[in-house]
Amino acid sequence: MFRRGAPAFRRRSPTGAMLFACWGDVVGPAHAALTTPHRLSTGTLTVACAGPVAMELQHQADMLMARINTWCGEPLVARLRFVQDPTAGIRRKPAPRRNTTQTCTLPDMADESLRVALERLGTEILQTPTKKT
Template identity: 30%
Template structure:
């Protein structure tokens, strides 16, 4: 993609706005969040997320840099397995940063996965549509299948762009 000198991608603008907030509040940046799946690996990407990196305060400009502590949220019992792999995790994380930014990992157990979405409300059906759906399902003998098909039929037939036949 060829960019003009005056144009910027939306991601560049968003990162410029988000990174200072993340850095101030959690010591992390969008690069770490974007590469988290590579840092933590496929076994833990679905049950972890980086929470914060805390670096010790320096008393003066001459004081040597001290690596920080990465806090990771992890779900349930998988935290125990993750704890056994912290050395590899620290190596991969420091490789991403390009310097020894972290030397310890703190794991906190808490929910990480997105909360299940509530089912969308089904709009009320017109009586003629309900009758048509009932006639279509009357030959289904299995109650659970009929109920599932009834829910599906209502969801499809009450969509704003669903064809009205």
């Protein structure tokens, strides 16, 4: 049986991908502010830690593994490995949008909803910042 997601899941299981995407929900906001999951390989989850939080997390490793495995619904993590990383916990914010007043207007069309959708799309394109090379 062929699965569409098979190539993507060769590198990371669906549950592992969800763990990385929902890290803040799994470990809580306090830990998520200082940690970032880096790699999950053969039951070992490598977690980057900012500052001296690694020592504290070492003491809470059993509790964190139980919490992670309960959230995943399967015994996904058997061991935690902590590494120092000053950028851990920093979530990248999307680039600020340009404040422009460019809008796209189209002439009247037979299908009014299509015209409105195309105008909205055109306005988004006009307001998207361009990358300078």
